[in-house]
Amino acid sequence: xxxxxxxxxxxxRQRLLNVAAELxxxxxxxxxxxxxICQVAGANVAAVNYHFRDKLGLxxxxxxxxxxxxxxxxxxxxxxxxxxxxxxxxxxxxxxxxHRLLDPEEDSWMExxxxxxxxxxxxxxxxxxxKGIKPTSQRLGRMVAxxxxxxxxxxxxxxxxxxxxxxxxxxxSGKPISVRMxxxxxxxxxxxxxxxxxxxxxxxxxxxxxxxxxKPQPTEWKL
Amino acid sequence: xxxxxxxxxxxxRQRLLNVAAELxxxxxxxxxxxxxICQVAGANVAAVNYHFRDKLGLxxxxxxxxxxxxxxxxxxxxxxxxxxxxxxxxxxxxxxxxHRLLDPEEDSWMExxxxxxxxxxxxxxxxxxxKGIKPTSQRLGRMVAxxxxxxxxxxxxxxxxxxxxxxxxxxxSGKPISVRMxxxxxxxxxxxxxxxxxxxxxxxxxxxxxxxxxKPQPTEWKL
DNA sequence: TTGTGATTTATACAGTTGTTTTAATCGCTG
DNA sequence: CAGCGATTAAAACAACTGTATAAATCACAA
Numbered sequence: 402x403x404x405x406x407x408x409x410x411x412x413x414r415q416r417l418l419n420v421a422a423e424l425x426x427x428x429x430x431x432x433x434x435x436x437x438i439c440q441v442a443g444a445n446v447a448a449v450n451y452h453f454r455d456k457l458g459l460x461x462x463x464x465x466x467x468x469x470x471x472x473x474x475x476x477x478x479x480x481x482x483x484x485x486x487x488x489x490x491x492x493x494x495x496x497x498x499x500h501r502l503l504d505p506e507e508d509s510w511m512e513x514x515x516x517x518x519x520x521x522x523x524x525x526x527x528x529x530x531x532k533g534i535k536p537t538s539q540r541l542g543r544m545v546a547x548x549x550x551x552x553x554x555x556x557x558x559x560x561x562x563x564x565x566x567x568x569x570x571x572x573x574s575g576k577p578i579s580v581r582m583x584x585x586x587x588x589x590x591x592x593x594x595x596x597x598x599x600x601x602x603x604x605x606x607x608x609x610x611x612x613x614x615x616k617p618q619p620t621e622w623k624l
Numbered sequence: 625x626x627x628x629x630x631x632x633x634x635x636x637r638q639r640l641l642n643v644a645a646e647l648x649x650x651x652x653x654x655x656x657x658x659x660x661i662c663q664v665a666g667a668n669v670a671a672v673n674y675h676f677r678d679k680l681g682l683x684x685x686x687x688x689x690x691x692x693x694x695x696x697x698x699x700x701x702x703x704x705x706x707x708x709x710x711x712x713x714x715x716x717x718x719x720x721x722x723h724r725l726l727d728p729e730e731d732s733w734m735e736x737x738x739x740x741x742x743x744x745x746x747x748x749x750x751x752x753x754x755k756g757i758k759p760t761s762q763r764l765g766r767m768v769a770x771x772x773x774x775x776x777x778x779x780x781x782x783x784x785x786x787x788x789x790x791x792x793x794x795x796x797s798g799k800p801i802s803v804r805m806x807x808x809x810x811x812x813x814x815x816x817x818x819x820x821x822x823x824x825x826x827x828x829x830x831x832x833x834x835x836x837x838x839k840p841q842p843t844e845w846k847l
Numbered sequence: 848t849t850g851t852g853a854t855t856t857a858t859a860c861a862g863t864t865g866t867t868t869t870a871a872t873c874g875c876t877g
Numbered sequence: 878c879a880g881c882g883a884t885t886a887a888a889a890c891a892a893c894t895g896t897a898t899a900a901a902t903c904a905c906a907a
Contacts, residue, residue: 428744518800519801527804561827564791564823571793571794574797577741577742603835608826612826612827612830
């Protein structure tokens with residue numbers, strides 16, 4: 402059988418998954434060696450092949466973890482903003498999202514992994530889109546559509562949503578440059594993150610109001 | 625001497641630089657082999673070590689090329705928008721930048737390289753900041769400050785500028801996902817790019833106007 | 848206790864990597 | 878033409894990679 406067996410099994414398996422997630426996110430699939438993963442996880446070199454067949458098999462499971470984790474954290478943010486007035490809902494969404502991305506306390510290995518998949522897409526990117534993005538896209542779109550006063554399938558909904566998302570994500574990916582443009586000792590403190598969130602929110606709310614005044618546009622998006 | 629010598633010399637040297645630029649941008653430093661570069665460039669395996677000492681020596685020269693090219697193309701865009709009214713200047717800047725980034729005709733190897741440096745910074749990133757970003761930051765800042773009606777050293781200038789830059793760059797890095805969210809056969813045609821540029825411009829102009837109404841904020845940026 | 852299947856271990860293998868070495872080749876000057 | 882410095886070429890190096898193999902170890906059931 403495999404009772405206590407299955408436990409010990411799941412233990413190294415899970416240890417490998419956790420270590421691999423962090424290392425893949427930090428350095429990318431091609432720059433992490435199987436030996437490195439196993440060493441950090443305290444397992445033998447052959448452990449990856451035994452439990453996941455391939456280095457790639459391990460990677461695919463890690464990406465699936467990331468997609469699910471991303472979806473969960475998005476749902477959390479959405480539900481935290483539920484019940485507020487439309488404007489405040491957007492403000493809250495932006496603030497929580499930005500903290501999740503920039504706060505040094507949070508470890509955003511999932512976002513890092515996804516950023517790497519966007520830069521060098523593998524077949525695993527489809528999984529991220531299906532399990533990490535599409536499930537919440539309707540609810541996020543509705544948040545913007547409400548502010549725009551347009552139906553969900555107006556192209557402006559997704560353009561505005563992407564404008565917001567772009568601003569949030571940019572501060573994450575642009576961190577290495579921001580740091581170099583800032584005075585020495587600069588850090589993303591909670592107060593600074595709140596300030597950025599405030600800027601993005603007011604900037605975007607005004608943008609949405611202006612776009613709402615334009616003529617309707619059919620969308621090319623499928624959900 | 626080294627007259628025709630210097631020519632033949634510069635020829636393989638330059639050939640290596642061009643090939644390396646494209647390959648490094650497309651696949652990243654660690655995923656391009658010296659052998660691959662030399663084969664595409666029609667040179668011997670030892671050519672890289674002879675002309676650039678290291679694989680890293682070659683990379684550093686490529687990054688320097690990218691920084692200079694980025695700066696040049698930025699100056700071009702800025703000067704193309706010169707003389708227009710402030711609003712139209714921003715509209716033009718956004719439109720040209722977006723075309724430079726998304727048009728399949730343009731090959732944006734420099735932006736790709738910089739995106740990779742942002743994700744996995746090496747000492748070469750300093751070079752990009754110094755030679756590719758800082759030289760034009762004053763002129764770009766002025767473009768926004770004029771619209772805001774604030775001095776250049778108000779923090780809102782850079783926040784607004786980054787909001788704009790974020791939207792432009794996001795459509796590039798988000799391409800793999802955009803494609804997966806769009807109906808099959810979707811492409812970034814010039815007309816679609818113009819439409820995106822129009823959205824970003826109007827969205828951002830309204831955002832700037834709203835931010836201009838807020839209270840002044842001292843900047844933490846050094847130029 | 849003994850046997851059994853799952854897991855772990857140590858070791859080896861073949862392929863690829865960046866780099867070095869040594870010889871060959873080139874174009875020019877004297 | 879001889880010779881010289883710069884460039885190219887072929888071959889080899891040691892290090893590292895993912896993976897496969899076979900033996901050892903484990904927890905448990907009979």
